[in-house]
Ligand SMILES: [Mg+2]
């Protein structure tokens with residue numbers, strides 16, 4: 585029986601979609617899309633994958649920026665991609681930081697992935713997590729998706745054929 589569940593590619597944000605600057609990024613002027621992102625996402629979307637962003641935003645707990653700042657930035661990101669022909673199903677982020685209390689949604693924990701998997705009926709065995717750090721891989725492994733670790737700020741086109 586063919587599965588009627590969805591397959592998804594979960595994407596880390598900084599270092600994968602946009603430039604990892606080595607510091608928190610919440611202003612549009614500091615947000616630079618990495619090379620190859622649009623073309624790779626168009627290919628994967630055409631292959632039937634949902635595209636879902638999973639991001640740690642500990643700068644919110646630290647008081648560096650507000651949820652409204654990051655919501656605005658993510659709105660601009662999804663609008664930009666939408667105009668380029670890419671639909672981002674959802675952007676999930678953890679606003680917490682371990683210096684300001686415990687949570688179970690910050691990667692390497694997996695609650696954000698679990699939420700997305702439940703909400704969008706995702707078949708984990710057909711899905712992937714693309715990240716640029718160990719904690720992305722650990723989170724992905726906890727929920728049973730395939731994990732791909734890329735070098736930060738390299739083109740997703742380098743790995744476009746790995747995922748199918
Ligand atoms: Mg990253």
Ligand SMILES: [Zn+2]
Nearest residue numbers: 678680687689
């Ligand atoms: Zn959290």
